Amino acid sequence: QQPVQSPQAVILREGEDAVINCSSSKALYSVHWYRQKHGEAPVFLMILLKGGEQKGHEKISASFNEKKQQSSLYLTASQLSYSGTYFCGTESCPDSNYQLIWGAGTKLIIKP
Amino acid sequence: DADVTQTPRNRITKTGKRIMLECSQTKGHDRMYWYRQDPGLGLRLIYYSFDVKDINKGEISDGYSVSRQAQAKFSLSLESAIPNQTALYFCATGGTGSYTGELFFGEGSRLTVL
Numbered sequence: 480q481q482p483v484q485s486p487q488a489v490i491l492r493e494g495e496d497a498v499i500n501c502s503s504s505k506a507l508y509s510v511h512w513y514r515q516k517h518g519e520a521p522v523f524l525m526i527l528l529k530g531g532e533q534k535g536h537e538k539i540s541a542s543f544n545e546k547k548q549q550s551s552l553y554l555t556a557s558q559l560s561y562s563g564t565y566f567c568g569t570e571s572c573p574d575s576n577y578q579l580i581w582g583a584g585t586k587l588i589i590k591p
Numbered sequence: 592d593a594d595v596t597q598t599p600r601n602r603i604t605k606t607g608k609r610i611m612l613e614c615s616q617t618k619g620h621d622r623m624y625w626y627r628q629d630p631g632l633g634l635r636l637i638y639y640s641f642d643v644k645d646i647n648k649g650e651i652s653d654g655y656s657v658s659r660q661a662q663a664k665f666s667l668s669l670e671s672a673i674p675n676q677t678a679l680y681f682c683a684t685g686g687t688g689s690y691t692g693e694l695f696f697g698e699g700s701r702l703t704v705l
Contacts, residue, residue, distance in 0.1 A: 481633065511692060521596075521682060522635070566633055573648035578649065581633035 480504050482569050484582035491589050492558050499585045501567030502549040510543050510550035511568040511579060514561075521566060525554075554587070562589045594618045597682050597697035606703050612700045613619045614682030622685035624694070625657060626650075627678045634681065640665055652675040672704040 482503040491497055501510060509528050513521040527543035529548055538555045554561055564586045566577030595616045614623065625637040636649030638657040646659055654676060658666045669676055671680055682697040 507685065511694075513694075520698050521694075522696075523693045526692045568634070578636060578639070579634075580650075581635070583631055583633045 481540060481580060482567055482582040483565060484565075484585045485576075487576070487583075488586040491587070492554050493559055493589055493591055497554040497557055497561075497587060499552040499554075499565050499567075499587070500549060501551070501569070501582055502547075503569050503571075505548065505569075505571050507548050507550075507569050507571060508573050509570045510541075511570075512514060512541060512550075512552050513566045514563045515566065515584075516563040524565075545571065548550065557587075557589050559589050562587055592700065595682060595684055595695050595697040596703045597680075597700045599700060600698065601701045603705065604672055604702045606673055608672050608704075610672050610702065612667045612680055612682075612702070614665045614667070614697055615663050616682075616695075616697075617663065618684055618695060619662075619686040621694070623659065624683040624685070625655075625665065625667045626681045626683060627651065628681060628699075629678050631640065637667065637680075671701075672702075674704045677702060677704045 482501050485500045489497055496579050512524040514524055515521040527541055529545050543550045543554045564584040566584045567582045598613045622641050623637045626634040628634050629638055635651050637651055637655050638649055640646045640659045643659045656668045680700045683694040685694050
């Protein structure tokens with residue numbers, strides 16, 4: 480079952496904060512976050528593993544709530560370069576061999 | 592040069608034609624994947640391979656086949672293309688041994704089936 484990402488799209492002014500959510504109907508072992516700019520390949524941001532571990536990447540951080548089966552991506556003081564579509568990919572067990580199930584994506588537009 | 596290279600980048604073909612999309616990587620990774628991306632659906636796994644002799648079906652393998660010619664090369668074939676196979680196709684590679692989970696994607700191959 481595909482995880483649900485929300486919102487589907489968001490428009491921000493440069494410097495504003497954003498939160499992107501990824502929710503699954505299945506228990507999760509890990510959540511992977513990628514960003515894809517228009518016409519380009521997805522690029523890895525971070526992985527969160529079962530245990531609620533929070534990881535950061537510059538001004539982008541994320542959390543993983545395994546009880547709620549969801550992850551949230553936090554973009555602080557957004558920059559123009561943050562524009563793109565953000566995807567979460569989920570695994571339900573550690574031996575899935577990284578067969579990720581991907582969300583439909585959240586389009587983020589940052590305006591000057 | 593890109594670490595993961597896909598050819599062709601764009602292809603227009605007709606229904607019933609055989610198409611091959613090729614992927615090569617210079618990262619030395621064992622794991623290679625083929626994904627399909629459709630608007631509003633995200634990425635869906637077609638096939639994946641952990642080495643030359645280990646090839647596995649993903650969630651949408653019907654109508655597709657693959658070949659792992661070498662550790663660095665993984666090809667996707669559409670034996671008889673149909674219009675609903677029009678999509679953006681990505682090849683990705685993953686690590687070796689103590690794999691961290693990060694995938695490295697090629698730049699994509701846009702396929703249009705008329």
